[in-house]
Amino acid sequence: xxxxxxxxxxxxxxxxxxxxxxxxxxxxxxxxxxxxxxxxxxxxxxxxxxxxxxxxxxxxxxxxxxxxxxxxxxxxxxxxxxxxxxxxxxxxxxxxxxxxxxxxxxxxxxxx
Numbered sequence: 001x002x003x004x005x006x007x008x009x010x011x012x013x014x015x016x017x018x019x020x021x022x023x024x025x026x027x028x029x030x031x032x033x034x035x036x037x038x039x040x041x042x043x044x045x046x047x048x049x050x051x052x053x054x055x056x057x058x059x060x061x062x063x064x065x066x067x068x069x070x071x072x073x074x075x076x077x078x079x080x081x082x083x084x085x086x087x088x089x090x091x092x093x094x095x096x097x098x099x100x101x102x103x104x105x106x107x108x109x110x111x112x
Contacts, residue, residue, distance in 0.1 A: 025081040029074030036073070037066055 041049045052061045 021081055022078050025077040026074045029077035030070055032073045032077070033066065033069040037062075037069055040065075 041052075044050065052058050052065075055061055
């Protein structure tokens, strides 16, 4: 059994490659969401943590904050993954030759 199939069996990821790509990137967006909301609560910018926990129902405010960030970062991660599908794979060879500026001669019409 290969490492990929063991990993897929452990997490029960779907066999469809596109669905797997989207789920993995959605999980990345969820992790970024948790890190960002945790960082916001930890740093307390502009008294945000105090404002949330001073409310009668801080769970609602936290849920709204988490879900809005989850939608934002989850969809951003999935969209980035979809758009990166068409990019060519990079080759691990250095560029040949020195870098030079592209020089174009000026004609009389181009000069002021």
